Amino acid sequence: MRNTTRLLMWLAVAVCVSAAQMLPGYAQATPGATCADAQTTLVAPMGMAASPDGLNLIVDRGLQAIFSIDATTRDCKLVSSARRGTGPAFNAPVGVVTDGQAYYVIDPGAGAVFTIDPQTGNRTELSGKTSGSGPQFSTVRTIARLAGGSLAVFDIGTRSIIRVDRETGDRTILSSAKVGSGPDFVDPFGLVADTGNRLVVADRGLNAILSVDAATGNRVIISGPDRGTGPEFLSPTRVMLISDTVLLVVDPVAKTVFSVDPSSGDRSVVSSPQVGAGPSLITPVDLAMQDGHVLVLDLGKRAVLTVDLANGDRSLAYEDNRPVPAMLRYPMGIAATKAGEIVTVDPQRDAVIAVNPETGAARIVSDAAHGGGIFFITPESIVVTLTGDLIVGDATNVAMIHVDYRTGDRSIISGPTRGTGLQVQDPIAMTHAKNHVLTTDPDLGVVIAIDTTNGNRSIVSGPARGDGPTFGVPLGIVAADNGKYYVADPVNAAVVEIAPRDGRRTALHPAAAANRLKLQAPVGLAQDGAGNLVVADLKARTIYSIDLKTKHMRPLSGPATGSQPATGSGPAFKRPWGVAVAMDGAVYISDSDLAAIFRIDPATGDRTMVLPQP
Numbered sequence: 218m219r220n221t222t223r224l225l226m227w228l229a230v231a232v233c234v235s236a237a238q239m240l241p242g243y244a245q246a247t248p249g250a251t252c253a254d255a256q257t258t259l260v261a262p263m264g265m266a267a268s269p270d271g272l273n274l275i276v277d278r279g280l281q282a283i284f285s286i287d288a289t290t291r292d293c294k295l296v297s298s299a300r301r302g303t304g305p306a307f308n309a310p311v312g313v314v315t316d317g318q319a320y321y322v323i324d325p326g327a328g329a330v331f332t333i334d335p336q337t338g339n340r341t342e343l344s345g346k347t348s349g350s351g352p353q354f355s356t357v358r359t360i361a362r363l364a365g366g367s368l369a370v371f372d373i374g375t376r377s378i379i380r381v382d383r384e385t386g387d388r389t390i391l392s393s394a395k396v397g398s399g400p401d402f403v404d405p406f407g408l409v410a411d412t413g414n415r416l417v418v419a420d421r422g423l424n425a426i427l428s429v430d431a432a433t434g435n436r437v438i439i440s441g442p443d444r445g446t447g448p449e450f451l452s453p454t455r456v457m458l459i460s461d462t463v464l465l466v467v468d469p470v471a472k473t474v475f476s477v478d479p480s481s482g483d484r485s486v487v488s489s490p491q492v493g494a495g496p497s498l499i500t501p502v503d504l505a506m507q508d509g510h511v512l513v514l515d516l517g518k519r520a521v522l523t524v525d526l527a528n529g530d531r532s533l534a535y536e537d538n539r540p541v542p543a544m545l546r547y548p549m550g551i552a553a554t555k556a557g558e559i560v561t562v563d564p565q566r567d568a569v570i571a572v573n574p575e576t577g578a579a580r581i582v583s584d585a586a587h588g589g590g591i592f593f594i595t596p597e598s599i600v601v602t603l604t605g606d607l608i609v610g611d612a613t614n615v616a617m618i619h620v621d622y623r624t625g626d627r628s629i630i631s632g633p634t635r636g637t638g639l640q641v642q643d644p645i646a647m648t649h650a651k652n653h654v655l656t657t658d659p660d661l662g663v664v665i666a667i668d669t670t671n672g673n674r675s676i677v678s679g680p681a682r683g684d685g686p687t688f689g690v691p692l693g694i695v696a697a698d699n700g701k702y703y704v705a706d707p708v709n710a711a712v713v714e715i716a717p718r719d720g721r722r723t724a725l726h727p728a729a730a731a732n733r734l735k736l737q738a739p740v741g742l743a744q745d746g747a748g749n750l751v752v753a754d755l756k757a758r759t760i761y762s763i764d765l766k767t768k769h770m771r772p773l774s775g776p777a778t779g780s781q782p783a784t785g786s787g788p789a790f791k792r793p794w795g796v797a798v799a800m801d802g803a804v805y806i807s808d809s810d811l812a813a814i815f816r817i818d819p820a821t822g823d824r825t826m827v828l829p830q831p
Contacts (some may be wrong), residue, residue, distance in 0.1 A: 259537040260763060261567045264312035265514040267507040270599060273521060274313050274320060279565040281307035283322060283333060286535050288507050302338025314362045320816060321368055323360040325613050330370060330381055349386025356615055356642060361408040361416065369408060369416060373615055373824060374642055378429065379642060386714040396436025403818055404633040407455035419453040419466055426466060445482025452591060453508040457504040465503045466515060473603060474513060476526055493529025496522060500585035500592050513733060517586035518566055528730045544579040545828060548807040550598035551795035555605055557567055559797060559805050559814060562596040562609055569620055572814055572828050579828055588625025600654060610644025617644060617667055636672025650696035657691040657704055664691060664704060664715060683720025693742035699765060703750060708739035727763050728768035734781055741796040751804055753793040760793065760806060762816060774822035785822025788801055
């Protein structure tokens, strides 16, 4: 996700707004803010930690915010966000730890670890692109505090645990395929340190819990398919140490809290749909201990539950049961289904949302509360399969996820646990090509083909394959009827044509014949029924049509520019991103800044806001 953040910063300059405003959820700081001041409900609570002063810290990735909840009064306060505190903005925070003096937040969107002042909410980048030396982060996922005071961060992009010096931000590899012995990490998510020199890792790919020696990096499986008795994990996601003899593991796919004996690896169920009474677990994602009570953070319920270790009974410690005010927060990828609905992915809602283009009625197809399986973390792209189901590209899961359109169930079709070849880091756009899905990856600067039958990945075009101009930032992609692929590249202000056979790249710089209008920052692509490319230009805030035979470009819908009059009427775009063409020829645009879906009449260019309805 590093280049996605870089792209946002570059586009901020391109469209002449501040970099902070370019980040979703931007607002001025408000000292002494409470949860009510955030003007929204919890959206995607992803991480939790207990502080020594009796506060439960909640990281909400969707709101880019840190909240604290008083364990006694249940009062909720906003600790740090764009509305409180100064410093670099959060992009997609997912985890937090504390030493009693400061809070440390891991943010895969920013590719950094932040230090948070609990009193002011001020943010400082401790380690990341602009601070600390050593190996750069790729896609950071979880954080722990080591006994000696340094921090440990797991980076799924490099499949390594990285030690971070809490004073300097310097980074060193603690354990990886090249550092330490034992089984390689596959898809680890949970990370915790004991009071000695040991880390405990929950690895979803291995369906196992590992012990890692922080001094040597050596890895040993302490519980999993081949070690220990008891019910098997389905997707062990977070782990917590109760004592030297008891580990707790939360599994959102099994909707279960497990107890693990680290000496034998034996597993038993503490709380699940079949064990314990009280509110059900929907998508439990994290654990904490506060005043002797076990707390479980449930992403699907947007709640914190207390679990009784003796009998598995569950009770609500905190629940945000207010309705989420807006169906869309930050729509990105968009596609048209055969059933006539428009589907979009929202990385702030961590959801797939379907919209009826005639009525504007919206429904959640899949999220932490709808459908089972692996939960989304940063869904960015979407494509409709030939069978009518969906495939979603998720940047923090670094995976392509199949979504059952009827049930919302999710399963990985390609990622750390399935398929061979170069691992996708940031699948920001997708398209179909026969039995493959094509994705662009701005982190790697490549186009990758993914075999949907086995998850195998191969490079179609990039630095190591194909001649022609180097990609600046490859974004939108479409497999055209003429057998070639086309990629939107906003840095090079061009659409790039790719020959599938050898990956050869040719930059198209189409211009309107009458007034020589040029592309400025193309980001989204689709193809209409006549074979023309439909291009969303973020800087021009205009949608263009390009005839692939003549290479002539004309405005399809947008404002007046230079000598070019406005095309179409209706509400204006602000940040057009995704493009989809329905079977009836109508063009649909996702606008991330307006949290809206537009419909364009291709004959007139007139724009209608389908969602939200004006």
